[in-house]
Amino acid sequence: MHTHKLRAASWLLASTAICSSPSWANTQHEAHVHGQVELNIAQDGNDLLLEITAPASDVLGFEHAPKTEAEQQALNTALQQLNQAASLFSLPAEARCSLQDNHVTHTLPSHSDDEHEDHDEHEHEHEHEHEHEDHHGHAEFSVQSVYRCEQIQQLGQLTLNWFSYFPATENIQVQAISDKGQTAATLKAAQPLFRF
Numbered sequence: 001m002h003t004h005k006l007r008a009a010s011w012l013l014a015s016t017a018i019c020s021s022p023s024w025a026n027t028q029h030e031a032h033v034h035g036q037v038e039l040n041i042a043q044d045g046n047d048l049l050l051e052i053t054a055p056a057s058d059v060l061g062f063e064h065a066p067k068t069e070a071e072q073q074a075l076n077t078a079l080q081q082l083n084q085a086a087s088l089f090s091l092p093a094e095a096r097c098s099l100q101d102n103h104v105t106h107t108l109p110s111h112s113d114d115e116h117e118d119h120d121e122h123e124h125e126h127e128h129e130h131e132h133e134d135h136h137g138h139a140e141f142s143v144q145s146v147y148r149c150e151q152i153q154q155l156g157q158l159t160l161n162w163f164s165y166f167p168a169t170e171n172i173q174v175q176a177i178s179d180k181g182q183t184a185a186t187l188k189a190a191q192p193l194f195r196f
């Protein structure tokens with residue numbers, strides 16, 4: 001189907017971004033910055049791929065495996081929100097885009113990774129726990145949304161509703177590749193509209 005073309009577009013987006021912008025390349029390998037989310041947009045014919053990468057701390061407020069009921073609940077709520085691509089992005093109605101596929105993944109450590117910790121229930125282990133988290137490093141959420149737009153020439157812009165769901169995010173770095181060329185921008189809560 002169109003997946004293969006989109007994958008090519010996604011690859012193109014990644015490779016051209018690395019060639020043209022060293023700072024972008026660094027973010028692929030170094031730890032993310034909390035408060036900074038990345039959005040890659042790839043348009044290929046009538047297909048549109050939106051890919052968000054967000055620090056788990058932006059989404060949940062933590063980057064470890066959920067340990068309490070409240071944390072588990074926060075994760076469930078976040079997954080529900082991220083699965084509703086239609087509420088994360090506002091696309092112009094005249095472009096007549098319909099969501100074909102939405103895929104949410106995260107890199108939070110699983111409970112089993114932390115199993116040895118669960119045996120340590122002493123208060124003084126608390127400090128050790130934080131060290132342990134540091135060793136695990138960061139965790140991220142990724143959302144891939146694939147749209148098919150009947151009037152893709154009418155697209156031209158999209159609004160990110162991300163900030164209203166995840167107020168810990170300070171800015172969103174957007175990179176787009178479309179028939180019109182390559183565009184980049186930084187979006188903030190006060191200015192969540194991206195034109196391309």
Ligand SMILES: [Zn+2]
Nearest residue numbers: 055063138139
């Ligand atoms: Zn982090």
